Amino acid sequence: MSEILRVVRLKKWFPVQKSFLxxxxxxxxxxxxxxxxxxxxxxxxxxxxxVGESGSGKTTLGRLILRxxxxxxxRIYLDGQDITNLKxxxxxxxxxxxxxxxxxxxxxxxxxxxxxxxxxxxxxxHEIVSTEQEAREVVLNVLERIGLTPAEEFYSLxxxxxxxxxxxxxxxxxxxxLKPELIVADEPVSMIDVSLRASILNLMxxxxxxxxxxxxxxxxxxxxxxxxxxxxAVMYLGKIVxxxxxxxxxxxxxxxxxxxxxSAIPMPKPLHTKTRKLEIGGEIPNPINIPxxxxxxxxxxxxxxxxxxxxxxxxxxxxxHHIACWLVSK
Amino acid sequence: xxxKLLRISSLKTYYFSRKSVIKxxxxxxxxxxxxxxxxxVGESGSGKSTLGLSIVKLVPPPGKIIDGRIIxxxxxxxxxxxxxxxxxxxxxxxxxxxxxxxxxxxLRRIGDQIVETILTHLRIDKEDARxxxxxxxxxxxxxxxxxxxxxxQLSGGxxxxxxxxxxxxxxxxxLIADEPTTALDVVVQSRIMDLLEDLRTERxxxxxxxxxxxxxxxxxxxxxxxxxxxxxxEIGLVKDIAEDPLHPYTKLLLQSIPDIEKIKTExxxxxxxPPDMRNPPPGCRFWPRCPYxxxxxxxxxxxxxxxEGRVVACHLYRG
Numbered sequence: 001m002s003e004i005l006r007v008v009r010l011k012k013w014f015p016v017q018k019s020f021l022x023x024x025x026x027x028x029x030x031x032x033x034x035x036x037x038x039x040x041x042x043x044x045x046x047x048x049x050x051v052g053e054s055g056s057g058k059t060t061l062g063r064l065i066l067r068x069x070x071x072x073x074x075r076i077y078l079d080g081q082d083i084t085n086l087k088x089x090x091x092x093x094x095x096x097x098x099x100x101x102x103x104x105x106x107x108x109x110x111x112x113x114x115x116x117x118x119x120x121x122x123x124x125x126h127e128i129v130s131t132e133q134e135a136r137e138v139v140l141n142v143l144e145r146i147g148l149t150p151a152e153e154f155y156s157l158x159x160x161x162x163x164x165x166x167x168x169x170x171x172x173x174x175x176x177x178l179k180p181e182l183i184v185a186d187e188p189v190s191m192i193d194v195s196l197r198a199s200i201l202n203l204m205x206x207x208x209x210x211x212x213x214x215x216x217x218x219x220x221x222x223x224x225x226x227x228x229x230x231x232x233a234v235m236y237l238g239k240i241v242x243x244x245x246x247x248x249x250x251x252x253x254x255x256x257x258x259x260x261x262x263s264a265i266p267m268p269k270p271l272h273t274k275t276r277k278l279e280i281g282g283e284i285p286n287p288i289n290i291p292x293x294x295x296x297x298x299x300x301x302x303x304x305x306x307x308x309x310x311x312x313x314x315x316x317x318x319x320x321h322h323i324a325c326w327l328v329s330k
Numbered sequence: 331x332x333x334k335l336l337r338i339s340s341l342k343t344y345y346f347s348r349k350s351v352i353k354x355x356x357x358x359x360x361x362x363x364x365x366x367x368x369x370x371v372g373e374s375g376s377g378k379s380t381l382g383l384s385i386v387k388l389v390p391p392p393g394k395i396i397d398g399r400i401i402x403x404x405x406x407x408x409x410x411x412x413x414x415x416x417x418x419x420x421x422x423x424x425x426x427x428x429x430x431x432x433x434x435x436x437l438r439r440i441g442d443q444i445v446e447t448i449l450t451h452l453r454i455d456k457e458d459a460r461x462x463x464x465x466x467x468x469x470x471x472x473x474x475x476x477x478x479x480x481x482x483q484l485s486g487g488x489x490x491x492x493x494x495x496x497x498x499x500x501x502x503x504x505l506i507a508d509e510p511t512t513a514l515d516v517v518v519q520s521r522i523m524d525l526l527e528d529l530r531t532e533r534x535x536x537x538x539x540x541x542x543x544x545x546x547x548x549x550x551x552x553x554x555x556x557x558x559x560x561x562x563x564e565i566g567l568v569k570d571i572a573e574d575p576l577h578p579y580t581k582l583l584l585q586s587i588p589d590i591e592k593i594k595t596e597x598x599x600x601x602x603x604p605p606d607m608r609n610p611p612p613g614c615r616f617w618p619r620c621p622y623x624x625x626x627x628x629x630x631x632x633x634x635x636x637x638e639g640r641v642v643a644c645h646l647y648r649g
Contacts, residue, residue: 053515196603
């Protein structure tokens with residue numbers, strides 16, 4: 001399979017705002033290192049899930065890929081073309097090829113626009129249709145496809161008339177209406193009721209096959225990632241700590257952080273009291289003061305001398321299985 | 331564990347608007363024993379949160395408790411005066427809500443907020459109250475030197491812990507936790523649930539865990555109550571619900587949970603969407619989405635009945 005997206009040593013450091021006095025006195029600038037040197041490659045038609053806790057930098061990474069924010073350093077390639085520094089008209093044209101689905105369907109749809117207008121806007125902006133009539137037809141077809149029927153009726157409704165699940169369908173429709181190649185889905189089901197999650201995920205899987213899409217699927221839920229993704233990258237404090245094909249990650253995960261994430265998933269069977277699920281303590285540290293050595297060492301139950309001093313690199317330990325941990329690499 | 335702490339019988343809480351009546355909680359009965367964690371599961375709009383608010387008589391207008399009884403330790407809460415109610419809220423019944431940011435006062439230090447709760451109920455001096463607040467914060471895993479932090483200085487997980495600290499500072503007998511971990515990620519969720527589990531076993535606290543996450547409830551609670559469209563459709567021990575669910579809705583809910591232990595199985599979403607509560611379907615409220623609908627489901631409402639020790643409201647299980 002050919003590669004559609006490549007990210008090379010990508011960094012996003014947000015400067016920390018300080019008071020004037022502090023700026024005068026401070027010797028060095030402080031940064032929130034949200035994304036700190038990430039390498040990724042996604043093949044055409046693949047679904048890559050990026051998994052991590054809140055604060056791991058996964059959303060920032062998604063926004064960097066889409067060029068919604070500018071990276072501090074590093075390169076982004078789409079289909080072999082370097083898109084890191086595209087501007088103006090070229091960037092506008094690029095937008096058509098990459099779309100996003102946001103987490104909160106209550107915030108991502110304009111409450112003053114009808115569903116029809118929301119979906120017609122991208123068509124107009126990118127001049128895909130020439131007449132109103134044509135636009136209407138395209139929109140009705142998409143509404144039909146994503147299961148909001150009768151489409152004629154939904155066309156003139158407002159977001160407030162729709163349930164959370166239906167709104168997220170509209171957000172998906174808006175993402176696919178331009179027939180993009182790549183979609184970044186940022187926690188698309190985490191605000192949706194468990195009972196409706198499955199139907200949204202199934203819809204996304206069907207659309208991917210039909211339209212030959214590639215997904216970068218951002219989630220904190222490994223169970224969801226397992227269902228939808230071909231491969232999974234686990235992020236911690238701005239870095240990828242483990243990356244593997246989905247099956248392999250679940251069968252043979254090696255990074256202690258991945259294992260902790262796995263054990264934290266609620267399973268539909270009773271837990272015996274007094275068994276502790278988690279071995280890791282504490283919370284994700286402040287990304288301004290990143291721990292020395294391996295970033296995970298303060299929470300890691302297996303941390304050794306070396307982990308405190310040297311930072312492990314992401315290396316391939318098995319076919320397509322990459323991991324950054326001193327326990328595994330020598 | 332057989333001693334009943336809370337007994338809700340035939341509770342009806344309705345919301346009134348000019349055009350319609352929403353029967354958010356419609357004839358619901360349930361019991362909670364001392365030291366028991368009961369999981370109340372339902373979709374958005376199933377009435378589970380309204381039920382939680384009804385227990386402390388905090389249903390916001392235009393909602394009103396129309397009928398029923400809520401007996402806490404022999405006393406009917408619905409018959410108490412406001413003054414008597416205030417003595418119970420926070421003292422005997424604690425509450426945790428989903429979003430700690432909207433429940434904590436952003437302009438006051440968390441310690442002060444906990445101290446205020448304590449001083450409302452106990453006649454002790456401020457230093458002692460602060461002492462209790464510190465101990466409680468440590469109990470929930472917040473270092474006591476954080477007592478003078480403002481909510482915005484804490485992470486999401488810590489804020490939720492601060493909320494829990496505030497509601498358990500006075501050792502309530504019943505804790506109502508309404509989606510306590512929904513806004514948090516799985517790692518923090520797991521730790522908050524460990525904390526609730528400890529409170530239950532060590533202090534014999536009863537916990538009503540309200541959530542839409544059936545997997546979480548099955549994993550952590552003793553009994554499960556499934557609500558749909560304002561009604562209870564099944565009540566059972568966790569083991570029964572997980573291994574042999576009776577109500578079609580429970581079955582479908584279980585099938586819609588991604589299971590990481592199984593190799594790729596297709597998730598089966600529940601067809602249709604939740605009922606419009608202004609105009610619920612006649613008969614059983616689940617029938618438009620149910621794969622086993624019988625003729626009588628469409629006009630006759632099933633009652634909760636006991637079948638071989640199991641409690642379910644479904645026509646499929648009647649003779």
